[in-house]
Amino acid sequence: MRRESFRNPDGVALKLQNLQSALDPERGLSSSRTDRKVVEEFPPASAAELGRLAAIVRSEIGRGAIGASHPVDDIEEFPEGRLLTRMHTLRERDPAIRRKLLAKRESGTLTCEACGLSQPHLHRALQESIFEAHHLIPLAEGAARATRLTDMALLCACCHRLIHKLIISHRRWVGPDEVGRMLNSEPVNTARG
Numbered sequence: 206m207r208r209e210s211f212r213n214p215d216g217v218a219l220k221l222q223n224l225q226s227a228l229d230p231e232r233g234l235s236s237s238r239t240d241r242k243v244v245e246e247f248p249p250a251s252a253a254e255l256g257r258l259a260a261i262v263r264s265e266i267g268r269g270a271i272g273a274s275h276p277v278d279d280i281e282e283f284p285e286g287r288l289l290t291r292m293h294t295l296r297e298r299d300p301a302i303r304r305k306l307l308a309k310r311e312s313g314t315l316t317c318e319a320c321g322l323s324q325p326h327l328h329r330a331l332q333e334s335i336f337e338a339h340h341l342i343p344l345a346e347g348a349a350r351a352t353r354l355t356d357m358a359l360l361c362a363c364c365h366r367l368i369h370k371l372i373i374s375h376r377r378w379v380g381p382d383e384v385g386r387m388l389n390s391e392p393v394n395t396a397r398g
Contacts, residue, residue, distance in 0.1 A: 296344045299352070303338040306357050319364035319381040320388050337365045343378060364388075 223240045307315070314325040315332045324332050339358045358381045360368065371379040 297349070298344070302352060302354070302357060306338050306354055306359055307333050307336065309354055310359065315359065317361040317364050318358045319360050319368070319384040321385070322361045322364075335361050337362055339365050339368065339381065341380065 223237065314323050315336050316323040317336070322335070324335060327335075336359050339360045340352070340356060341358055342356050360381060364381065364384055368379055368381065368384055371384065
């Protein structure tokens with residue numbers, strides 16, 4: 206299934222610019238080898254022809270023939286396992302913070318600060334495997350700094366992942382309390398802002 210963002214308006218506009226630059230390399234924009242191959246294979250049509258093709262595409266979208274999700278084939282194969290080398294720039298994180306955050310809650314059952322998940326019947330080591338440390342103040346804001354345990358939240362892995370997904374999709378900081386309200390079906394402003 207394709208992601209919701211597949212061929213979004215911004216992506217389509219960028220692709221059209223890339224194809225235009227493949228048509229006219231003097232414009233100074235870059236285009237990929239694939240873009241240039243597409244332009245060679247399908248030479249530019251007249252405005253009337255493009256309008257006709259666009260009308261067909263709109264009609265097919267309208268009747269659900271394009272953009273509909275396709276069933277997943279259980280025998281489809283995905284190549285994996287190659288060794289890759291990557292270079293990344295990361296913000297430094299102290300691995301001791303999580304251990305100390307867990308140790309601070311040594312006396313009781315571990316509980317997610319967003320959804321309230323708790324698994325007291327599990328052995329402590331298994332409980333700990335469920336939880337992650339989350340920065341309440343974004344590391345991306347500002348330079349290197351000292352972090353205190355009070356700057357951290359203990360979240361289950363699902364809530365931690367959900368918070369980071371919301372931060373990306375809303376383009377703003379989202380805290381554990383907001384996620385807790387969302388999961389408990391309280392009205393939450395989900396608009397980007």
